[in-house]
Amino acid sequence: MKKDKAIVVFSGGQDSTTCLFWAMQKFKEVETVTFDYGQKHKLEIECAKEIAEDLGVKHHILDMSLLNQLAPNALTRESIEVDEGDEGELPNTFVPGRNLLFLSFAGVLAKQVGAKHLVTGVSETDFSGYPDCRDTFIKSLNVTLNLSMDEVFVIHTPLMYLDKKGVWGLSDELGVLDIIREKTLTCYNGIKADGCGECPACKLRNHGLEQYLLNKGEK
Template identity: 75%
Template sequence: MLKDEKALVVFSGGQDSTTCLLWAKKQFAEVEAVTFDYGQRHANEIDCARDIAEELGIRHHVLDTSLLGQLAPNALTRDDIEVADGADGKLPSTFVPGRNLLFLSFAGVLASQIGAKHLVTGVSETDFSGYPDCRDAFIKSFDVTLNLALDAPFTVHTPLMWLDKAGVWALADELGALDLVRTKTLTCYNGVKADGCGECPACRLRKNGLKQYMNEKTETAGSR
């Protein structure tokens, strides 16, 4: 644990950010969370994030960034755009241009106001669907930019950067929160809590990761 250190977690109420929130609680003396209302069509994810934060005793901030949805129409903010994987090298329709850049920038400003020197985000270059702002190079660049912009020492942590979804489930289990992450988070693009709709890209990735992790766990237990 980093004694006397405070962290702010970028928190959507999904599998990844909830695992990061639990990880941060183990690492830092004090933790707060921030959720962004960017006009997402399933606003119940904000309620989900609020409920989890309350259960974990985390101070929770919700910031209005709805302008993002107006600037960059996408399947997460528009009902008339179908959720679809990218084809011919294109990004999925769920890509929101600049989302992590905007979220981390606002989170940095908020962190400076609440006395937090650490930001935690659940981006991953392993299961990133091609999103450019989930790459390690972007995070390292942003870390430098944030320190220069605010003239203060901040560190951006990405505990999931090199984990696939099976690895994220393993981390949640290691943190003693496998059931919480499985039953109380919302990852589904169709707004269905827990195991979700089972059909959208996010649900398939989550489900396949859980299956892989549980198989690996069973094999490890059987070899002892």
């Protein structure tokens, strides 16, 4: 039996789109929320909008431009090139406070629209060392959200323990692997589908796909 209503934190990328399809199988009603935080590639927001429209899912876009002012990094500044970071250091694609703010505002939106479930595509396995992708952070924030609004929200993280090979496997299990491959944008250089093939996000995504297809015996 499907649960009630969920809000999916939605960027139009591989992970959040896989989460959207996962949520559509689990919940009676699903809405999406995308955050405009001044990211370099506005196509990310357009991808999210197109996918939501194609699926007939209500799509909210919230202005988070203050985050851009507070946390300049490689995802928001043309002048900063993507750097994976030295061993033990965070890559400069890390946006401090991003998941904290996104999930907090998703919780506020959920309260307004009567949703008790929040879905996000964070993962401890392929998280580039981002501290706000850890399960301990999500559990802590879940408690804080509930206390702050006197609600009983549940934050779902269907990808938490999956590597990229596993995420492709989940999308295949959901019957949407081709949609994820062709319609989403994960590339740091703003190129849809298989992307530029050179940035860290593309390398991770494409390596996971190669591993998954090899496992299935496909080329």
